[in-house]
Amino acid sequence: MDFIDLGIIPHxxxxxIQLEKLNQVMQSIAPDTLxxxxxxxxxxxxxxxxxxxxxxxxxxxxxMGAQLVRTARGGNIxxxxxxxxxxxxxxxxxxxxxxxKKFFHDMEETAIRTAARFDVIAARSEGQPGVWVGGxxxxxxxxxxKKWITYHGLSFxxxxxxxxxxxxxxxxxHGAHPTSLSAEAGRExxxxxxxxxxxxxxxxxxxxxxxx
Numbered sequence: 001m002d003f004i005d006l007g008i009i010p011h012x013x014x015x016x017i018q019l020e021k022l023n024q025v026m027q028s029i030a031p032d033t034l035x036x037x038x039x040x041x042x043x044x045x046x047x048x049x050x051x052x053x054x055x056x057x058x059x060x061x062x063x064m065g066a067q068l069v070r071t072a073r074g075g076n077i078x079x080x081x082x083x084x085x086x087x088x089x090x091x092x093x094x095x096x097x098x099x100x101k102k103f104f105h106d107m108e109e110t111a112i113r114t115a116a117r118f119d120v121i122a123a124r125s126e127g128q129p130g131v132w133v134g135g136x137x138x139x140x141x142x143x144x145x146k147k148w149i150t151y152h153g154l155s156f157x158x159x160x161x162x163x164x165x166x167x168x169x170x171x172x173x174h175g176a177h178p179t180s181l182s183a184e185a186g187r188e189x190x191x192x193x194x195x196x197x198x199x200x201x202x203x204x205x206x207x208x209x210x211x212x
Contacts, residue, residue, distance in 0.1 A: 001031060001032045001033070001091075001206070002031050002033040002034070003033075003034050003036065003199050004033060004034070004035050004036070005035075005036050005037070006035055007037060007038070008037070008038045008082055009037050009038075010039065010040055010042075011040075011042045011044065011067065014035070014037060014086075014088065015071070017035070018035065018088050018090060018152070019151070021033050021035075021090045021151075022090050022149055022151050025091075025092060025149050026146075026147055026149055032090060032091045032092055033090045033091075034088070034089050034091075034202060035087070035088040035089075035090070036086075036087055036195045036198070037085075037086050037087075038080075038083070038085065038086060038191070039080035039081065039082075039084075039086055040065075040081070040082065041064065041065050041081045041082075041164055042066055042069060042080050042081075043066055043067070043068050043069075043077065043078070043079045043164070043167060043168060044068075044071050044078055044079070045068070045070045045076075046071055046073045046074055046075035046077070047072065047074055048075060048076045050076075050077075053076060053077040054077065054167065055166070055167055055168060055169060056167050060167075064164065064167065066081075066167070071142075072144045072151075072152065073142035073143060073144045073151075073153075074142045074144065074152075075129065075140065075141070075142030076173075077170075078155060078168070078170070079165060079167065079168055080155055081164050082159075083157075083158055083159030083161055083180075083191065084155055084156065084157050084158060085155070085156040085158055085191055085194055085195060085198065086154070086155050086156075087107075087154045087155075087156065087198065088152060088153040089107070089150050089151075089153050089154075090149060090150065090151050091103070091149065091150045091206075092148060092149050093145070093148055093149070093150055094148035100150075104143060106205050106206060107141055107143075107154050108124055108130070108131055108139070109205055110198060110201045110205050111131045111138070111139040111154065111156055112124075112131055113201040113204075113205070114194065114197050114201050115131070115181060115184075117197045118181055118194070118197075119185060120138075120181055120185050121133070122138050122139070122184075128176075129141055131156075133184050135176070135177065136179025136183075136184070137157075137170060137173075137176055137177070137178050138156065138157055138179055138181065138184070139154060139156045139157070140154070141153070141154045156194070156198070157178055157180035157181065158180055158182060158189055158191045158194055159182055159188075159191070160183050160188070162178045162179075162180060165177075165178045181194065
């Protein structure tokens, strides 16, 4: 498994990198890879996403300095911005116990354990994908799969500045609101520290469930 930090990178560039790696993993000429990064402001629509969950015009969104893009991931609408950790796993799952369902669960578990390392108790919410702290959504997940290899992934709110969420109905869930690790911890948390912890927890969880 390679771990690659892409820093702050536009969504289209990161997607191109993912797809290139996806093809390499498919051909068995590259190892599974976990990308950690941040995006400039962007609202993304997944396969279940519709513009009815965009609460402002596309022109107004551009006025906020944000893009609107459609993606091949699962899920509805979400947003990304500097201060949010985005994780894209390009991982072969055909030999993992439990397939895509277990992979999804383990991604959530990695976020839950990472939050706990910063004294924030997060959990799943029945029937609502992602990771939550009470009624606040801390982490969204939308996975794409091609020939048993995953791409796209997870977004984990770290900083307190979440104003871009005001432009959308979060994940298409009316009444849902975002929260962040810094807000729940009551202190500013460095995203670089979160990256390091996330990698540790990811290694621990995925090493334990690699082979069927």
